[in-house]
Amino acid sequence: MLYGDGTSYLLSILIVLLGFGVMVMFLRWTFSSGKSVVARRPRTGGENEYGLFVPVASPATMIEGEQQRLQLEAGQVRAKLVQTTDGPRVMVFEKDEKIARTILAAPPPPPDVLR
Structure with a gap:
């Protein structure tokens, strides 16, 4: 007998x-559909589809929006400029919305102050 008694054969x-x-x-998990660990390609959404971000400004162009975003950054408010289906929007977190609107309502500082 090659394996000795039958228990070691059964165990193997x-x-x-x-x-x-x-x-x-493992292969079933790897090749299953719908649960990819690879990030999806970003898509443009509406201004209310950005989670915790709320729009505080609706600039006419991306350049104007970038200037507003930089103005908020100078005021220590984290801001994001996004292209939505409704046009460009400057977005901030909900908790910073009141501060951001106050900063944007103030006149912009002279250009040499931003340097």
């Missing part, structure tokens, strides 16, 4: 089947 078959089962589960 169970180990092989267990390893095969683990490989099948």
Whole structure:
């Protein structure tokens, strides 16, 4: 007898089947659809589809929006300029909305102050 008694033979078959089962589960998880770990391509959404961000300004152009974003950054408010389906928007977190609107309502500083 090659394996001695029957228990070691049965144990080796169970180990092989267990390893095969683990490989099948891993491959099933790897090639399943709809649960990709790769990030999706970003898409343009409406101004209300940006989670915790709220729009505080609707600039006419991206250049004007970038100037407003820089004005907010100079005022220590984190801001983002995004292209939405409604046009460019300057977005901030909800908690910073009141401060951002106050900063944007103030006249812009002279150009040499921003340097």
